[in-house]
Structures are given as C-alpha cells and as structure tokens.
Amino acid sequence: MASAAPAGLFASPAGAAPAAAVPDAWAIRPFGLGEVALDDSIFTDKRDRMLGYAKGYAAELGELAGPDRMLYNFRAAAGLSNPDGIEPPGSWDNDTGYLRGHYSGHFLSMLAQAWAGTGDRVYKRKLDHLVAGLGECRDALAAAAAGATPRVEGRSGTAVRLTGSPIGHAEHLALPAGLVDGLTAVTVATWIKPGSADRSKLPDPNADPAPLANGVKVFDFGTDANAHMYLTVRADNANPFPRFAITTGGATAEQRVTATAPLPAGEWTHLTVTLGGGNAVLYVNGTAAGSGPVTLTPADLGASVANWIGRGQFPQGLTQYLNADIDEFHVFGAALGAEQVAALAAGEGEGGDLAAYRFDDEPGPVCADASGNGRDAELIGPGDGNRHAGFIAAYSETQFVRLEEFANYGGNAGIWAPYYTTHKIMAGLLDVHRLSGSTAALELATGLGDWIHSRLSRLPRERLDRMWSIYIAGEYGGMNESLANLAEARPDRPEYLETAKLFDNTALLQATVAGTDLLDGKHANQHIPQFTGYLRMHEQGAGEDYKTAALQFWDMVAPHRLYAHGGTGVGEIFRRRGVIAGSLWQYPNDPNHAETCCVYNLLKLARNLFFHTGDTKYMEYYERALYNQILGSRHDEDSTEDPEVTYFAPVRPGRWRDFGNTGTCCGGTGMENHTKYQDSVYFAAAGDDALYVNLYMPSTLAWGGVTVVQTTDYPFEGASRLTVRTRRRATFALKLRVPSWAEEFSVKVNGRTQDLDTAPGAHVTVSRTWRSGDTVDIAMPLLLHTEAALDDPGIESVYCGPTLLAIQHEAVGDDLATGLIDVAVGDDLSAFEPTDEPLHFTADGYTFAPFHLGNRAPYHLYWRRR
Incomplete structure (x- = not known):
C-alpha cells in the first residue's frame, strides 16, 4: 500500500515491546491489541466488567493486593513471607491445591492484555509488581537449589535430613546398582528420627501428612515394583508398625515381617532387618520386634538397579518420600545374629561390609561409602547439581519427579498436571514481554525454559510418550506453543524448539497426521492446545507434519464435534464424531457440556490456521464461538471478587449456566477471553496490500497512516459502515467477510453499489486507491x-x-x-x-x-x- 508502514504486529502503548516478526509461513497477520480500539457495544459491556475485576480484585487491601494474592503460593513455596492479610486466590489455586500457580499465569495475561488495550497504567503497575515478585521467588528457589541438603546433628556425628513430600524437596539417596545382587543373606541397619524437618520453613507447612504415614520407605532395593525388598516406617492402618517385605510378584506376593509396636516420631530409633536361612527378623533398638519365615532372598530379585534410601520403587499417594533424619546406614552381606545387632544398636561393632554411610562428610551431592568398597551414594535433592536455577512454581519439584515416575508405574495420585501449570506461568510471562516490553518477564520465561530442558532432555522418548498420555496428570496445556514462542522471542536460543518437541504426544500426533481420528474419549482441553503448539512449532521450522496435524485435527473437530454455540465435548471429553443430538442425553451422569477452556483454545487454533490458509471457515467458526459461547460465558453482573465466568455452557435441554470460577482453568482462560475481543476484528495481508474485515464490531483500527472506523450495531442489526481516514491516498484491497448465513450481502462505496460476487462464507474484495473520508456501507439483513x-x-x-x-x-x-x-x-x-x-x-x-x-x-x- 502507498501509506506509511503499519505500526507492527504487536503494537501497544508507549514503552511496549518492539513489534514481533511475522512468521514466514503466515500469509495473513494480526494487529496488536493497541492498534484496535473497541467502541461501545455488547463487547465493551462484557470487557469492562472484566477490566473492573482486573483493576478492583482485592483492591480494598491496596492497589497491589491482587498481585500479592497471586504471589501467595509462590512465596510460600520459596520460603518467603506474605504480607499481612493476604491469602491465596482459592479453589484449585489454594495453598494446598496441586494446580496452584496456574491462575496467576492467567492473571498475568489478563493484566498484559488490559494494559495493551487501554494504556491505563494501573494495569502496568500491577504487572510490574507481579513480575518482580515472581523474580524474587525464583531467586529464593534458586538459592535453595544451590545450597547443599543439610547435614544435621545425628545419633553420632552428623546425619542427613530428608524433608519428605508433598511439600518438602523430595530428597532421597540413590545407592549403586548391583548393591545386593546375588546375595542369599543380607542385613540392613540404620538410625532413623522420623518427622525431624522444621515444616514451618518448608512450603505449605499445613499440607504435610503425618511423619509416620503408611507406606513411606526407609529403604527400597530391587528391580522395580514387582521385584524388590523394602522397610517401611508404618505398614497400614490395621498394622501401624514398621514392616519388612520382599517380593518377586508385586504386592500380592509379598513375604512380610511386621513389628508389634509403632515407631515413635521425633526420636532416634535403631532399625535392623536380617534375612537369610529362610527367616527374617526385624529389630527395633537392638531387640527383635518381629520375625517369620521368608524364603526369598536378594538373589531372587534379579539385577538391583533401583536401590533407594528414603523413597520407594513406585509412587504411593502423598507419601512417596521419607520425612526423617537418617544416620549410620549399613549394609552387610550376611544375616547378623542377635548379639551383633544389639552391638550395632549400642554403637559398637563394625560398619557394613558391603556399604556404610555415616554422613559425616561435607554436605553435597555425594555421601561417601565408609566401607572401603567405593559404593558412594548420590543424594538427590537441593544441591545435587541437577536442579536448574530457572525453576518457578508454587510448589516443589516433587510434582514433576512424580509425573516421571507415574510414566513408569501408572497412576496420578498426589499430582495434577504440573506442566499445565508451568505452561500458564510461562505463557503469562511471554504475554507480559510481548505486550508490555518487560525484559524481566522474558528473562524469567527464559530461565523456566532452561529448567524444562534440563528436566526433560534427559528422559527417553518412551518415557515422555507415557507421560503425555496419562489422563489429567500428563496434561501440559500449550507448553509446546510457549516454547515455540520463546524460541521466536529468543532467536539466539534455537534449542527451545527442540525442547518443544519433547512435548510431542507421539501416538496421537502420528495418527492425526495420517488422518486417523482417535479423539473419541480423549480429554478435550488436554489435547486441543497441543495442536496449536504444533502449528507454532511448524512456524518456527519444526517441519511440515506439525502443520498437517493441526489442519487434520481441526477437520476432526469442526463441524463433527461442535455444538450450536461453538463448544465441544460432553463434560470435558471429546465424544464420537458426528454425534450431536445423541450426546445431549447419552451420558446421564454428566449433564454438562462444552467446557469453556476448549472454546478458548479452539479460537486460538482457528485464528492461527487462518493466518496460513486464508480459509474463511476458520473465521466463520470464530464468529460463532465468540458471539455465542464466549459472550455468553460472562455473567452480566459486576464483580471485583470473582471473574464471574462459566466453566461449562451446557446443551442438555433445560440446563443453565453457573458463573464464578475463581482459581479454576476456565476462570483463568475466562479472564483472557474478555480482555482481547479486538484481536481478530481486522487482519492484514503479510505484504500489507490487503485489509481483512473478519468481524463486524464497532471499532477503530490504526494501521500505519490509515485509520478505519467501523460503525455498527451488529449483531443487533445487519449493517456496518467503514470510514477510511488517511493522510494521503492509500492503495489496498478491502476484504469483507460474507457470513455463511447472509443470503443477501451488498456493498456501497461512497454511496455507490458495487458489482461484486458476494458468495456466503467467503471474503468479498473491494480494491481501490482510498482517500480520506471514503465510506463503505455493508448491508446483510439479519436472517x-x-x-x-x-x-x-x-x-x-x-x-x-x-x-x-x-x-x-x-x-x-x-x-x-x-x-x-x-x-x-x-x-x-x-x-x-x-x-x-x-x-x-x-x-x-x-x-x-x-x-x-x-x-x-x-x-x-x-x-x-x-
């Protein structure tokens, strides 16, 4: 076009980030939120209610109290104090919730959009405070990770402190593989002081289970959950006593010896297990406390590749890791007699001939073997050198460790989609950088990307595939999308694209590329954002299959799984292709349909696919979903306490909508939905020679030297007027979307009817050199x-x-x-x-x-x- 160059892809108020580059793959590009201003309409009514929430949330406690509430769980996780009177947001984002922190990420995005769209500095002040607070939490977590797991006063000399889970740091000791291989007799002896850690200095001190919880392992040696031997501090509710067990056939085949008295918390107790000659004896403080026939020996277990102190072979609810001090841990290659065990408990006798750990060495990731056999133990926890300083979360890394374990053993107890939460935090930080120019936010997102890479790049592909296929626990939102966005924001760090590939959900990805529809029964919102991520990865050069997957996935959802308002799913689940009426009552125990998060993500995917293809079907969907489910998802009441948005938009006859959703996923996406209505009203051709009018919404576009004012009462009337203002003549094509329902669609330029092909469901083009004051009148009688x-x-x-x-x-x-x-x-x-x-x-x-x-x-x- 002949006018000055447009202001840029992501233009925002003064001081915002420089315009981002348009991906080469895009034939069409969007405008920034600051380039399109909404005029009074039903959209501004809904938007202003959400802006009121963004500005007024917790404001009775001070302007920055809202961001402080969003920081509460992060500060708790980092061991930092919270201001008086500040509480966490609540619901899923309370001080014990496994998804805590996700809502704060959405809050970042909402504030960034509000700042970009309005220029009101109150949103910028809130943003800056929240980003600075996250930086403080990151630094505190990094300091903890850099410090060595402490040695504390032991039974004799010093001991190692294990802080347990879910709120500790998941410390445990890995002993060398093969430690007990081939043994037909063995003795394991140690001093233990359960419940030693000061919980007030750890995240969420009120969330920890009792220090003597069922199933927590003192040690666990073996191959896997089917072939191992272990000692637990408390067997179960019926037998709340220490128990030794060995099995080659899983839990149902265990041979066990259980003590007859409980282990005291907060006191040093000497525990010994001897096994050999067809018998096992469990000693407490040098006295036999239980014995019985046990015919299995370590030789029956095969290769002992997983030998642990302070953790078990597989996840066990909330009690996977031991909360105790451990001292004088010894392993002998024989079954010691009663007198020898009594001598050990009295502090006499020799140490273990296979391995001996006294923990009197310097704090650090290595615990030296005092037996002379060189079987040093690796301490896994803060200070082990494996925890990247970029980690930010509202809980410890235990959640991520457990997900990796579940990929081996199944289950999801005690965690809930940790990478979903990570995605929301990173997406919020990247939105802040993109829309406000915050280098601090980009630096935090970069560190988080480095941490993700350090965590996942060491895992085999098979483990990753199992992780991402786990229902709910393996949900990662658009983590691959954010990493692709990070790769774009940091062109000097191309490895982030490789990190994004670590989130490939391989089986579903390959099936979708091949055109095989596997969506029936899949958790909808777990999978929709994956495909937006694949498309963004393609745009950064990851390969054509990723784009193919996004295109094919869309055609499996639309129209085959879409309801009249644009939503999808029964409850949160995709159902059979082509079954709409049949799903209204097919699932009597789930009266809800169409999770609002799904529409949020489908809109993002439709928008990005349009940038590639220009196919109007994507904008047809965009209008349907935006003007119906999204508009209808915001309660027509003001609130500064709650976002007042829906979780579901049911389609079962006679159902209704509920509003609220502080702290839920749809509460988070809902905050974003209603502060970015203007993001798809207009697009430009990548070469700036055409302007697309996609949505009929009263608004003003600032496009370089051209201003376009749209005046309309759509959807209450079937007409719109565009007025062009320009400093000098400008040549470009005006592409007007003809709604698929519009049997009549006419265009007048400066009062003259244009002879155009106005086929419904396409864009009609008006090409000319425009002068300031030109008007375009569109008539599309509502039908x-x-x-x-x-x-x-x-x-x-x-x-x-x-x-x-x-x-x-x-x-x-x-x-x-x-x-x-x-x-x-x-x-x-x-x-x-x-x-x-x-x-x-x-x-x-x-x-x-x-x-x-x-x-x-x-x-x-x-x-x-x-």
Missing part, C-alpha cells in the same frame, strides 16, 4: 435460519444472523425423547415473531432469547421442529 444436528435432521437450533437463540424454559423430561421441546414452525420460520426486546422472538408460545445473555436461567439450545 432467521435453523441448523439441524448432524445426526438427527429433526432436532434443530435457530439463529438470527450470527446469534444463537435459546428457548427460555426449564427442563421438561429426563431423556432425549421427553426432554426436547416440540416447536410448531413452518419451513419459512414465519411463526417466529419479534418482541420489543432486541433479538427476542416468540414461536408456538415459547420465548427465544440470545444465548449471549449472561444469566442463570434454564434454556434449550436444541428443539424438535413440529
């Missing part, structure tokens, strides 16, 4: 039209233009046959009579109202035409 469910042509929804209309009525039955309302309307829909309220109609005695109304009234989106 009542129905859409049948894919699997039942007799079950329909009705729209007026882009707006989905819902019958205002409570439930009338308890299954599909009786729950649907029959409406008598003819093919011409003349039975629908408008009322005095905008977009409200009556038909056959029923009232139809726009779904975007944010209320709790029951409704029917689907009905049967009679």
Whole structure:
C-alpha cells in the first residue's frame, strides 16, 4: 500500500515491546491489541466488567493486593513471607491445591492484555509488581537449589535430613546398582528420627501428612515394583508398625515381617532387618520386634538397579518420600545374629561390609561409602547439581519427579498436571514481554525454559510418550506453543524448539497426521492446545507434519464435534464424531457440556490456521464461538471478587449456566477471553496490500497512516459502515467477510453499489486507491435460519444472523425423547415473531432469547421442529 508502514504486529502503548516478526509461513497477520480500539457495544459491556475485576480484585487491601494474592503460593513455596492479610486466590489455586500457580499465569495475561488495550497504567503497575515478585521467588528457589541438603546433628556425628513430600524437596539417596545382587543373606541397619524437618520453613507447612504415614520407605532395593525388598516406617492402618517385605510378584506376593509396636516420631530409633536361612527378623533398638519365615532372598530379585534410601520403587499417594533424619546406614552381606545387632544398636561393632554411610562428610551431592568398597551414594535433592536455577512454581519439584515416575508405574495420585501449570506461568510471562516490553518477564520465561530442558532432555522418548498420555496428570496445556514462542522471542536460543518437541504426544500426533481420528474419549482441553503448539512449532521450522496435524485435527473437530454455540465435548471429553443430538442425553451422569477452556483454545487454533490458509471457515467458526459461547460465558453482573465466568455452557435441554470460577482453568482462560475481543476484528495481508474485515464490531483500527472506523450495531442489526481516514491516498484491497448465513450481502462505496460476487462464507474484495473520508456501507439483513444436528435432521437450533437463540424454559423430561421441546414452525420460520426486546422472538408460545445473555436461567439450545 502507498501509506506509511503499519505500526507492527504487536503494537501497544508507549514503552511496549518492539513489534514481533511475522512468521514466514503466515500469509495473513494480526494487529496488536493497541492498534484496535473497541467502541461501545455488547463487547465493551462484557470487557469492562472484566477490566473492573482486573483493576478492583482485592483492591480494598491496596492497589497491589491482587498481585500479592497471586504471589501467595509462590512465596510460600520459596520460603518467603506474605504480607499481612493476604491469602491465596482459592479453589484449585489454594495453598494446598496441586494446580496452584496456574491462575496467576492467567492473571498475568489478563493484566498484559488490559494494559495493551487501554494504556491505563494501573494495569502496568500491577504487572510490574507481579513480575518482580515472581523474580524474587525464583531467586529464593534458586538459592535453595544451590545450597547443599543439610547435614544435621545425628545419633553420632552428623546425619542427613530428608524433608519428605508433598511439600518438602523430595530428597532421597540413590545407592549403586548391583548393591545386593546375588546375595542369599543380607542385613540392613540404620538410625532413623522420623518427622525431624522444621515444616514451618518448608512450603505449605499445613499440607504435610503425618511423619509416620503408611507406606513411606526407609529403604527400597530391587528391580522395580514387582521385584524388590523394602522397610517401611508404618505398614497400614490395621498394622501401624514398621514392616519388612520382599517380593518377586508385586504386592500380592509379598513375604512380610511386621513389628508389634509403632515407631515413635521425633526420636532416634535403631532399625535392623536380617534375612537369610529362610527367616527374617526385624529389630527395633537392638531387640527383635518381629520375625517369620521368608524364603526369598536378594538373589531372587534379579539385577538391583533401583536401590533407594528414603523413597520407594513406585509412587504411593502423598507419601512417596521419607520425612526423617537418617544416620549410620549399613549394609552387610550376611544375616547378623542377635548379639551383633544389639552391638550395632549400642554403637559398637563394625560398619557394613558391603556399604556404610555415616554422613559425616561435607554436605553435597555425594555421601561417601565408609566401607572401603567405593559404593558412594548420590543424594538427590537441593544441591545435587541437577536442579536448574530457572525453576518457578508454587510448589516443589516433587510434582514433576512424580509425573516421571507415574510414566513408569501408572497412576496420578498426589499430582495434577504440573506442566499445565508451568505452561500458564510461562505463557503469562511471554504475554507480559510481548505486550508490555518487560525484559524481566522474558528473562524469567527464559530461565523456566532452561529448567524444562534440563528436566526433560534427559528422559527417553518412551518415557515422555507415557507421560503425555496419562489422563489429567500428563496434561501440559500449550507448553509446546510457549516454547515455540520463546524460541521466536529468543532467536539466539534455537534449542527451545527442540525442547518443544519433547512435548510431542507421539501416538496421537502420528495418527492425526495420517488422518486417523482417535479423539473419541480423549480429554478435550488436554489435547486441543497441543495442536496449536504444533502449528507454532511448524512456524518456527519444526517441519511440515506439525502443520498437517493441526489442519487434520481441526477437520476432526469442526463441524463433527461442535455444538450450536461453538463448544465441544460432553463434560470435558471429546465424544464420537458426528454425534450431536445423541450426546445431549447419552451420558446421564454428566449433564454438562462444552467446557469453556476448549472454546478458548479452539479460537486460538482457528485464528492461527487462518493466518496460513486464508480459509474463511476458520473465521466463520470464530464468529460463532465468540458471539455465542464466549459472550455468553460472562455473567452480566459486576464483580471485583470473582471473574464471574462459566466453566461449562451446557446443551442438555433445560440446563443453565453457573458463573464464578475463581482459581479454576476456565476462570483463568475466562479472564483472557474478555480482555482481547479486538484481536481478530481486522487482519492484514503479510505484504500489507490487503485489509481483512473478519468481524463486524464497532471499532477503530490504526494501521500505519490509515485509520478505519467501523460503525455498527451488529449483531443487533445487519449493517456496518467503514470510514477510511488517511493522510494521503492509500492503495489496498478491502476484504469483507460474507457470513455463511447472509443470503443477501451488498456493498456501497461512497454511496455507490458495487458489482461484486458476494458468495456466503467467503471474503468479498473491494480494491481501490482510498482517500480520506471514503465510506463503505455493508448491508446483510439479519436472517432467521435453523441448523439441524448432524445426526438427527429433526432436532434443530435457530439463529438470527450470527446469534444463537435459546428457548427460555426449564427442563421438561429426563431423556432425549421427553426432554426436547416440540416447536410448531413452518419451513419459512414465519411463526417466529419479534418482541420489543432486541433479538427476542416468540414461536408456538415459547420465548427465544440470545444465548449471549449472561444469566442463570434454564434454556434449550436444541428443539424438535413440529
């Protein structure tokens, strides 16, 4: 175009980040939030309610109290104090929740969007405070990781302190592989002081289970969970005593010896196990406390590749790691007699002939073997050199260690999607950098990327694939997308693209590339953002298959799994392709549908696919989902205590929407949804020779030397006027989206009707050299039209233009046959009579109202035409 160059992809208020580069793969590019201003409309009504929340959250305690609440769990995890009166956000983001920290990431994104879109410095002050606070937490966590796991006063000399889980640092000792291989007799002896760690100096001191919790292992030697021998501090509720067990066939085949008295907490106790000659004896303080026939020996276990002090072979709920001081740990290659054991407990006798750990050496990652055999132990915990200083989280790394273990053994007890939370934090930091120019936020995101790489790059592909296939626990949000974004923001660090590939969900990725639909039964929001990430990876040069996967995935979802308002899923789960009416009542125990997070992520994917293809089907979906489920997801009430957004937008006849969702996933994405409405109203061709008008929304675009003002009351009227203002003549093509429902669509330029091909569901092009003051008038009379469910042509929804209309009525039955309302309307829909309220109609005695109304009234989106 002939005018000055546009202001840039991500233009924002003064002081913002420089414009980001447009990926070479994009044929079309977006405008920044600061380049498009919204004028009064239903969108600004919803937006302003969310901006009020962003500005007013906890403001009664001070302007920065909202960010302080978002920092609460991070400060607790880092051992830092919180200001008086400050509490965590709550719900999933409370001080014990396994997803804590995720909501803070969304809060960062909301504030960054609010700042970029309004220029109000109150949002910038909140952003800066939150980023600075995260930096302080990162530094405190890094200092803890750099410090050695402490040696403390022991039974004799010094001991090593293990702080347990879920709130400690998951310290444990790895003994050399092969330590007990081939032995037909063995003795293990140690001093233990359970519950020694000062919980007040650890994250979430109130969240820890009792120091003597069921199943916590003093030691565990063997091959895996099926072939190992162990000593636990407390067997179970029926037998709350120490227990020794050995098995070659898992838990059901254990041969056991259990003591008859409990182990005291906070006191030094000497424990010994002897095994040999078909018998095992468990000693407490040098006295036999339990014995019995045990025919298995270490020789039966095979190669002992996993030999631990302070942890077990597989995850055990919340009690995987030992909270205790350990001193004088000895392993003998024979079954000692009672007198020898008594001598050990009295501090006499020789140390272990196979291995002896006295913990009197300098603190650090190596605990020297005093037996002379060179079998040093590795202390895994802070100070072990394996924990990167870039780690930021609202809980310890235990969550991530446990996910890696679950990939081997299955289960998900005690954790909840740790990389999902990490993604929200990194995405928030990158949004802050992109939209406000914060170098501190980029530095924090870079360190987090380094930490992720250090954690995952050492794992084999098979382990990663198992991790990402675990239901919920393996959910990682758009972690691959954020790493691709980080690679773009840090072109000097191309390794971040390789890190993104570590999140490939290989089996589903390969199947989708091949066009095989495996989505039935998959957790929808666990998988949708993966494909947005694949597309971003493709844009950074990761390969064509990633783009193919995103394209194929979209066509498996749309329209085959989409409801009338643009949502998807029963509850949180994708269901069978093409089954819409059949899913309304098919799952009687789950009356909810269409998780709002799913639409948030589908909109992102549709938008990015449009940048590549220019295919209007993606913008058709964008309008449907934005003008219906997203608009309808915000309650039409002000609140500074709660985002007041939906989790689900049910489609079961007679259901209703609930609002609230502080601390939930949809509360987080909801904060973002309503502070970025302007991000897809206009796009530009990559060469700046065309302007796309995708959405009809009252707004003003600043495009270099060109300003475009759109005046409309859409979706309440089927007309819009564009006024072009320019400092000098500008030549470009104006591409206007023709909605698929628009049977009539006409364009006038400066009052003259244009002869154009206005096919519904495409963009119509007006090319000219524009002068300041030129006007473009678009007429697209709002049309009542129905859409049948894919699997039942007799079950329909009705729209007026882009707006989905819902019958205002409570439930009338308890299954599909009786729950649907029959409406008598003819093919011409003349039975629908408008009322005095905008977009409200009556038909056959029923009232139809726009779904975007944010209320709790029951409704029917689907009905049967009679």
